Amino acid sequence: MSNYHPLTEAEAVQYARSIPGLFSEGAVLTSREIGDGNLNLVFHIREEGREKGVILKQALPYARVVGESWPLTLDRARIESEALQVQEKLADGLVPRVYRYDSDLALTVMEDLTDHIVMRKGLIARQQYPYFAEHMARFLARTLFFTSDFYVDRQEKKEWVRRFLNPQMCDITEGLVFTDPYYDAETNSFNPLIRSEVEAIWRDNALKREIAELKEAFMTQAQALVHGDLHTGSIMVTETSTKVIDPEFAYYGPMGFDIGALVANLLLSYASHEGHTADEEVRIAYQEWLLETIETIWNGFEKQFSALWQEHVKDEMWRVPGYRERFLTRVLQDSAGFAGCKMLRRVIGLAPVADLETIEDPHVRAKAEVLALHIGQTLIHRRKTLETIGQLTAWVREVAKEKVAK
């Protein structure tokens, strides 16, 4: 990494120009730095007069969070680019294409997605995406199945685990998702109006035992190459296209962690819409679309994962009748548990979500936040009784109704 230095915009343009096949000779290129500057530099390089250009994403050797300097390994750029390439191979069209990875500069040159918007923004604006659930079901089924012990050769799988060991990024999740929100940690940051709800969680040892178990699963269960940070800010969409980006948290972990992250963020959107409009009919229709989306994602995932299993699984033990169904039920239960943690974390801990933050009135926001906390707790507590995704969405409706009745 001795040649590493953060690129200037001029250098980024020069770098993009040097890659054959991207731009015509003599093209006039412009660069715009569109990253948030916290973890990475993101340059959008365009040829004048043409819409689509190319993205250069360069990892920075630190993250500035809450005024602290937090050194971060550049190896996450390798992991991100390699994960993107694995995902592209397995779920073609659902991730940005990688044109080049430069390990010296911790730099990935990839497909320009500036014609897409961040899914979270679309959800806040109550947009519906008719292909989104189908796309995500495909992404999840294919990336999780084809990297798991149900498909990969036993010995080769251990090399995959080695290649995607990601200690620093996992450490962030282990702290911010699975530890800090559940006690009075300095990193926490929440609406003062919900303090009594948060303190009740800090005192709830039964809940915290469940979370400790989920944390241990996150730290020990190498089931598949997971994206590791699959919230709606890591997904870019148009009406017809879905692209999963930013897998710098990728590692071998529990399948339910990715599915749970997605479910959590759809449910955070669900809760946030309690505060986004006064029109009840509009709100309910959109919330129902969110729940249907969750159901379609899970059912599509289950169907495709099962089809892949039937087509590819050779091992005598995995082929025992009924084992696949039992395994998938466990993944559903894990997903619900991880979703619950991710919901609590976004309300109590560092890194809140715009879905809730954009509710200006703190009292209205508190109502949505408390709903999110209650849904999250319900998922964590009841997860081991889950058999179908319909039960999960029914719990959400039930909790929402109770909250509104109060």
Next chain:
Amino acid sequence: MSNYHPLTEAEAVQYARSIPGLFSEGAVLTSREIGDGNLNLVFHIREEGREKGVILKQALPYARVVGESWPLTLDRARIESEALQVQEKLADGLVPRVYRYDSDLALTVMEDLTDHIVMRKGLIARQQYPYFAEHMARFLARTLFFTSDFYVDRQEKKEWVRRFLNPQMCDITEGLVFTDPYYDAETNSFNPLIRSEVEAIWRDNALKREIAELKEAFMTQAQALVHGDLHTGSIMVTETSTKVIDPEFAYYGPMGFDIGALVANLLLSYASHEGHTADEEVRIAYQEWLLETIETIWNGFEKQFSALWQEHVKDEMWRVPGYRERFLTRVLQDSAGFAGCKMLRRVIGLAPVADLETIEDPHVRAKAEVLALHIGQTLIHRRKTLETIGQLTAWVREVAKEKVAK
């Protein structure tokens, strides 16, 4: 590894002499190759007229099993020597001391234990070892606790996982313990008199779903640095000393796998004693000692692991009241399940145990083997209801009684 070649006895002597501090200058040394020649060369080097010498263990690049040539990585010698050194640091006196590891030759120079005997032989001879259970409880509690996420720094633990990835040796276990015995595989080898019992297992999908789940746990759950092959042939004993040897299968896996291996082999001894003497009183007394030993190991493990937890665990989530007890119950249940697999495997699969093999009359042997199969199946089926080790030993007595009544 370019300098690797299998040592001759003369070279082994010369090598031992070259290590400072082991032998006096000009000592007359003799070598005896005491390995079984299947996986490793084991040279016992002694100075004439003195009892204690030194052991040179050198990995061979292949294993000859069932007439097949089976190439095996020499990296297992590194893993073995490093695991021994970790275990010595954590459980001083319970593993042979390592004097030197030579990576070029895949050679470990270690403490001579020829004044000890293999535990399995002692068990066949109905020897009782009054310190054995206490020693093993200490070994298990300390090696499993201090290498787990409950003690090791989160990021450092991932480096431990990397260092002890052991794809080839895990592959052997995944095949021989968790796959082949449960269908009509070529590697299987069992007493023809028990064929109908074995075929009933092959048809039992409910049982095989449980085993598939245990297999998946073995392949994915990086809880602690486990020995990985902790049967009574991997333990050397005297009346007062216990030494755990041969950790070449060491990897990051479920804690219950080590505890289960030990329980399984004590229960295989239990079953074998159905055939080792006609004197019922003698038999029952010994079998009861074996069950007490299992109880003392678990209870001692639980007590010491809990004490270490209380002393060392800092993480907010692991310290949630009741989580430790819940975790240990899960380890107990896992241990029972893994013990069951290990019992079935030793009766049906490759690599039978001397405990059963030394019963000459095949009909008497069949009786003991069927008892082992029934105990194993009971442990697998009922494991998730286990709360105490006393329940497990009660099941064993219950199954034994039923078998004898038939």
